[in-house]
Every structure is written in C-alpha cells, then in structure tokens.
Amino acid sequence: MTDGTAPGSAPFSAELANTLSEAIARRGPGHVARTHHLDEQGRPRFTNRLALETSPYLLQHAHNPVNWFPWGEEAFAEARRLGRPVFLSIGYSTCHWCHVMEAESFEDEEIARFLNQHYVAVKVDREERPDVDAVYMSAVQQLTGSGGWPMSVWLTAAREPFFAGTYFPPRDGLRAGSRGFLSLLGALSETFHRDPDRVGKAAAALVEAVRQDMQGTAAANTPSATKELPARQLIDATIAHYKASFDGEHGGLQRAPKFPSHVPVRLLLRYVRRTGDREALHMATLTLEKMAAGGLYDQLGGGFHRYSTDAQWLLPHFEKMLYDNALLVVAYAEAFQLSGRADFARVARETCDYVLREMTDSDGAFYSATDADSEGEEGRFFVWTEDEIRHELAPLGSKTTRLFLEHYDVRPGGNWEGSNILNVPQADEARWAALGEARALLYEARARRLPPLRDDKILAAWNGLMISALAVAGRILDEPRYLAAAKRAADFVLTRLRSTDDELQRSYKDAQARQAAFLDDHAFLAAGLIDLYEASFEARWLAEALTLAQATERLFADPTGGWFMSSARHETLIAREKPAYDGAEPSGTSVALMNALRLGVFTGDDHWRKIAERGLHAHAQVLRERPIAMTEALLALDFLADTPLEIAIVWPDGVADAADAAAPLLTVLRRTYLPSRAIAGGPESAIEALAETVAFVRGKVAQDGRPTAYVCRQGRCELPVTDAAALSAQLGRAAR
Template structure:
C-alpha cells in the first residue's frame, strides 16, 4: 500500500500505511501534492508522517523522501530505541530560506537516505509550536552566538541539544559556505558521541570481509566518481590527497594530505562532498561499542582544548557530556572508576592510564568552562590515583594493588601538578616531588600524551614552581577553595 519505501528506511507498519493512504485520498480537490518525486500519473512517490498533520507548513514536507516525524514522544522514543541522535528542523511557511533548504536538501534522495539511516528526523512549525521554537532558539544562540531560521538542531533522545545552527547549503562550497549539510551530517555521525555521551572505542577493521574497504580509494575509482567535475578537479584532488596509481596501502590509497594547501582544500570542497556521498553507500564496518575510560579522557581533552581555542561551544558541550558519562556510568563498587562500559554495565577496575587521562580531561574541561565541579572531580580522582597506584619508593604502578612495573611517571606527575596548580595547596606537592627525586629524569623523557610541557617529569615540577604558567586563573584562599566544596 505504501507507494514507495523512503530511502534508507524500513517499510512503514501496515496501520500507518493505511492512515497515510486515506489521508492522501482525502486531500481537498485541486490541491496538488507538493513534491519533486512523482510517478508517471503525477502521484507522489513518497509520503511520510507529516501527511497526518494539520499545519500547512508541515504538509508542504509530507512528500519529502525524508522519514519525518512530527514533534512528540514517538520520535524521541524511536531515537532511544535505535540509539541515534535526532535532527530537528524548525521553520515556517513565510520563511524563504526554509523553502530553499527543502528544495536543496530535504527533496534530495541521497541526503534523505543518509538522514533516514543515521538520524531520527523531526519537523516543527514554529508558528504552531512557539514553545519548542523558543527553547531551541535559545540553545542555538548559546551554542553559536546568533540565531535564525531555518533552525537546525541536533538533540539526543533526551531532547538535549549538542549541536545547532541555521541554514546550511547542501554541499561544501555552495553559496559560499565552507561546510555543507552533507558534510555536517557525515561529520556529526562519524565523530560525535553516542546518545548517552560516551565515545565508543573503534570501528571494525573489515567491511564485506575486506580490511579497510570502507575507508580506502583507488585512483580509478576517484577519477570515475569525480568525472562530472572535470579532469582538472580530479587531478588536483589526486595530488592534494597523495593518491598514487599503485596505492599507498595494499594497492589502495588512504587519503592524506602530504603538503597542506588551504586554497586547494577550499577548491576541492565539492569533490569531497561527492566522495562522502559515495562512501555513505558502502557497507559500513561494525562499531566496537565499548567505552574506555582512558580514551574518553583523551577525547575530553581534545574537544575541550579545541572548543576553547577555536571558540566553538559544541566541542566543549560534547566534552562535558562525555565527562558526565565517565563520572556517572564508569563506576563500580564503592564508586571506583572502571575501565570499560558495554551493554549498560561498567566493568574492570581502571588502570593508571584511565585515571591519568581522565584527570587531564577534567582539568582541560575546567579550563574551557571554569565550572568548579570539573576541577573538584579532577582532584578527587587525582587523590584516588595516588592512593591506588603510587609506589612509596617512587614511580607509579600501572595496575593496582601495587604490583608490576612502574609506568607513565611523567604523565601522572604532570596531571597532579596541573590539578594542584589551580588551588595552590602546598600540602599536596610532596607526592610529585618524591617521584621527581626518586626517578632518573631521562627514564620518563617522552612526549606527554595529552598536553606537552617540556620533555621530562622535571619540567612538570618546574612548571609548578613558576618556570612556565598555564593561562588560567589560580584560586587563592578559603573563599576560592570553598567554590570547589
């Protein structure tokens, strides 16, 4: 009964198909369906749940190939069931750019396929639901510093926004925009955390039984897919991304940039968007869903630092969500930090690197937000690190109870110093000092995994003594320390 299955979606349940068919048959005489996708008899090829709505604006989108949901519990329950983020589009009938976006993106079958495969799409008429519009416009303004329509918001299944904007052209470089809707959808799907906030560890090495198949390219494949953009563009892409006839890995090429060139990067925006669309049709590798404490600590640091330096609030928000996950979900008996989280359960007592990298991530997050809770949690975790892993004779053990070879002395020393740097507590300086005196400096001479600061644990000690200073405020006295209570 369903005229055509929406791209990337399962067929609708029979009761929904029947309701849509009745709604289509009962439309007022003379009101032609608004669609770019019609069959030979002029009937719309696609219909979605918006056909059951009363808002004229929503009805204009009822025959998009996008699997639209109206605002409501059903949409967010579906996002929770599928463990997907939501794409929330808010607009209104008298908004010109709302109609532009529909024609460019929501009527595009390939964009619709990606949306339907990776997101739960929700459409709202802001004039019908000004309450929803006001709430999410506030989020847009806080995340981006401006606002407008059409509104684009990415909330999780709990209706909490983690990314937002307004109009995005469909592809990179179009209408003078550096980032297009396709790239944004791909990027958020690839790099952002799962619905709960933690970052899963990896994707499978194989797809369709071939190692790296989803990610690699051949010269011939690239030339074929970019042929419509011209020979010059294809050749420039091959040169910019280091593609050779024989490949760089097992006969294929892992795209990389041997020599950065900003002009070439900007000029190749359309080519990248085209290849992203091609890659989206490949069989995707399975994702390893376990969430690791140490790797999430590194992600928190990277996102917090990037958000602070680039003044990009969504990165900081993603870091904060990951930190909340680690502090609440990665806990075992007695509140002890656990290493991994899978299938709704935390397991395996955390190791030294889990503690160290999470402490570092929390400090970086504090420096990006100045939220006292992040520093307070970093200090508590640093104290647990000292208790569980410090060797009284000097150094740190990788495992606990205290057994095994001391490891990661420099990282642990530096993280501790950075934590106490913020509160100026001289009583806490003994632990890193003891390690510094006991260990040979050269034994720990390697780059810091999160934030380099010299080449040895001695640099960390000098850092605290004033030879180098973080550009963050230092807390002084009881009043400031009381903020952390």
C-alpha cells in the same frame, strides 16, 4: 542450534549450555556470528564462554572451535583439575594480526581440537585488562626482546609463564619458515608433562625477570636512594637525541614503521618556547605537516590511522584508535597556538569532528576504535581506484575532478596494491578549500561501503584523553561544540562508569560498567577534567578532578614514590606494575605527575608538589638513563622546573553579556601558548566561592566594573589589567 561443544572438549553442563543459548538469543536475530563454522541454517556450530562477555574482542572469538575461557579463576581451576597447561591469548578487537591468527589457527578445527584436548585456552582483551597485558607482555619481551599482539603465552595453572611469543603461523614452513603454532602446542604440551622440573625452573626464572622488570628498578629508586630530582638538562639531552635521529625530509624518525608517538611533539613545543630553538620548531611542524598530508590521515573523513608502515607516512595500518586521535588533537592545537598555522587548526577541528560524528555514543561517551579490515581486506573501506573517483565526481565536472586527482595523488595504477591511498604531496590550503564539495561527495560514497568493525566499548582512560582533546581544542579554537561534547562525556563517565560502591570502573558496554579502574583511568580522566575546567570555568570539573586525584593517591600510590597500575581492589597477579614507559599512550605515572603539579598550582597546597617530586625521585634512574622512555614525564619535569603562571579572569556579577565583555581577554589566552600555567575565571561571586579551593583567585575582583585579568607567579602578581593589549604584553614578558 547445535549443542555448541567444541571439538575435543567435553559437553557443556545443561546449565551452562542454557546460559550460553540465552546470551546468544539476547543478541537478537540480526546478530552475525564471526565464524565460518555454520550449520545448514547458518547458525554457529560452536559456542564458548566468551559469549557471556561484553568485550567486542572476546565476542569475536565466541564461536571459534576453540573452547575459550575468559580470564578468571574458573579457567585456572580447570587447568589444575585436568593437570594441563594454560594457553593465554591476548589481543584487541582492531588488531590486524590478531585477526590473521584467528583465521589461520583459532578457526582451524585440527588446531582447535589439539588445543582443547591438551590445554585450557584463555582469551584476554588487553584494553579491558591492561594489568594482565602488562605482566605477560613483560614475559614476552624478556624471552624474545620484543613484543606485540596477538600475544601468545604458555602458563602453569599458577598463572606463571614458561614460554611466550606473539603471532605464530598455523603450521611449520609458513610465513618465512617460522615454526608453526600446532607444532609448538605439541612440543610444549609434551615438555610440560614429561619434564615438569624444567618447566617449573623456566617459569620461576621468567617470573623473577618479570618482577624485576616491572618493580625492581622503580623500587630501587626511593627518595633516600636518589637525593636529587632529575634536572631539566634531561630535556635538552632528549631533544638532542631526536635531532640526531630526525627524518629531515618526511618528519618523524628515520625509520619505518612510523608512529606519531615516536617524536614527542608537545615536548618539542615546550622546548621551543623556552629556548627559541628553530630546529626544534621545524622538527615539530614538519612532522605534523607530513603526518596530516599522508595516508596516515583520513583525507575524507578526518582522524588518524594507527601508524604508517613506510617512512613517508603514506601506507597506514588502517585501524583508528580513540587515544591516538585524542593525543594528536592536543598536539595540533598547541602547535597552532605556537605557530599560528591555519592548517594545524583545521586538522585539529577535522579530527574532533570525526570523533563526534563516528566515534560517539548517543549519550555522549566515546567508542574505542575501528578496525583496519573490511570485506576481508585491510584498508578496503578507505582506498579508491581512479575510475571510482571519476565516476563519483562526474557531477562536479572534469576541472574539479582533475584538480582532485592531482591534489590527492590519484594514479591510474594506484599507489598501493592497485588502489589509491589519498594523500597530499604538495599542501595547499586554498586548493583544499576549493575541493570541499568533492570530498563531501566521496565521503558520502564511501559511507555506502561495508564499514570496518567498530569497537564500541567505552573506556574511562581513553574517554579522559578525548575529554582533554575536546576541552583544549574548544578553548584554543573557540569552538563551543567541542566544550559541550566534552561536558557530556565527562558526565557520562562520572555517572555511568561506577560500581555499586561508587568507585570508578574501567569499561562500559551493553549498559554494564565492568572492571575496577586502573591508574591510567583515574589519571587520564582527572587530567581531562582539569582541562575542561580551564576551558569552561565550571568549578564542578575542578572539584571532580581533585576527588579523582585524591582517589589516585589512596588506591595506587607507593609510599616510596610513584604509583602502581593496579590497586588492592584488583586481582593479585605474579607482579604489580609500576608504569615507567610512555608509548602510544602516556603512562598513568606521567599523567599523574602532571596532574599533581597542576593541582598544586591551583590549590596552593604544597602536598601536591611533594607527591610529584616523590614520583620523579622514584623514576629518576629511568629518566636519567633512558629519558626517551618517559617523554610525557619530561613534560611534568619541564612544568616543575618552570614557575607556572597563575592567571585569573574576573568579571562583574549581574552584567548582561559579561562573559562576552571578557572575550577580548580570553582571546588573548586562547592565542598564547602557555604550557606552564593554571587558568581560572568567572564572575566575582563564583571567584569568591572558588577561592576556598583555588588559592590564587583570593581577593581578585573586577576593576572599575570591567572584566579584569591577573597574571601572577607564586602569589606575586602583575598589575591587574582590563585591556587585551596590556594582558598580551604581560604574558609575553612572562613567557620569556
């Protein structure tokens, strides 16, 4: 191969060049460099330090002509040595516009040369470093009023931003006349050197704005400053806001693009349980129905794409993210409990099956995402022409083919850029069932296409969400496969994602655990383990959840209430985020709030409730002024305002098929929507041992040698029952 030196850069030292060569050699002869800069033998002409990383996103850029550095002191020391500004680019592996900017600018030798001669260029995978992403996204939002990826930020060597944006076209006049990236690089470099005072003032002002944005509001809301907890009426006001903005025809909000997270379905379901509001139920069920019927949902393989670019849920942005699918499984499973709709159970199952089939490591953990693009086109893997479908379905006959074309809205000219995105204009479960063989044939045909890139790094936080999803679906849908998969993943994360000092790590790739875990890693994983305990009654999962929650307090808690994203183990950045926004993923704050409340019910220790109350105090101003910004925190508020049920199922020791004997009672629990509860269970000996941790199981025994259910609130219990109908009646009264 060539020496790998990027245009406009000094040659690498012999030591670094050898290290890079060895890293590339380890990837094996099948490794394909993601670049069009190849020599006569098809080898990459350029290589940079990203070749030493494990992140799929960083590796995508390892052979750009840009002399990229990973985030770290080496890059900023180089900027100080050369007296240059830093250009910071943040994105993720399945980001379509990140790919566009790479192809247009970072693969352009002229642009790369200028960047290498005048800047130190740094790449960050936002999924590995959410702390860095959050800080500089705040800077982008302060300057532009919006955000997104790819994120482009100009920094001083002190890591202070002085200019920022997102995607830039390569040159002036392209993409609707936006200023070009090359022009910006030149203008900002000139300003940096010609007018350092101006740059310093801009950086100082922006750093202060970022600190205020990420810390100031939350810090002002200490328990002493905010005497009263946010009230449950905030939920009512939030639901009223969504009612006013609801799209009554297509579900979701009256807007485009549409994201599944824009309507908080799980909050709507809790509101329905409490109030019986039929309009709120319609909003939740219509949104779920239309999302699953649209192109947003993969009609052949299951699972959801990232978001819909239109208002009808038809035209997706085709990437698939693990976290979206995990969160939607829980929403569909809970909606099935409340509504009894079989189609919701089916979508939850298909989504779990998709993850287990296509997004699961051989050792049981879950991959992060798949790309929108394949064969150089967005969506190419997922779309069809009518002729392609007719050809593949010919063995099934014309009647089945005609039924498929009608059911999935397949048109001769296509419904998107000459191709068809499969969708269901008129839902019909009987017709869906009749077309199972046709879907299987097309899925097999699709599998022969070149698939989109898969980001196979394993993130603790997102695995926690998927463990929750499989545990909840396994419990509600009575599917042992899902529980088994959740247990394998939990074992993987708890053992493999560990540092040498046994602290949780965020990311795992190529047999390496990397990066000290953040708040959301601890909180999401703890939540998953609580759900896994309720689904399996294996006490070790609850014990691990308690350990993680205690670590959350030790590492991330703010004494005034709430939690920081990072801990003392992490790099000190220009600001330390206190998360206060639930977006596509819930914030670590909101999940930690719910964890504390749930563990408080399990343990009977008021310490956990006080932690949650301090957290709500700390974010009271945000919750009162902008409750739609923290809708996941409103789930915790609803839990706190309720009196959660304490439910124990106990069966005798040593009785053959005792768990099967308890099945009628467990079936009642599976079918009953009880969002504010803690559920424990097991044979009498296990319950006796569990009583050291779980307060409400103390003294609970099987009555007359039969599986027995206890329904309690704050230690006050209904009469124990051994009959499923009696348990159902008790739960029905308790839910009112």
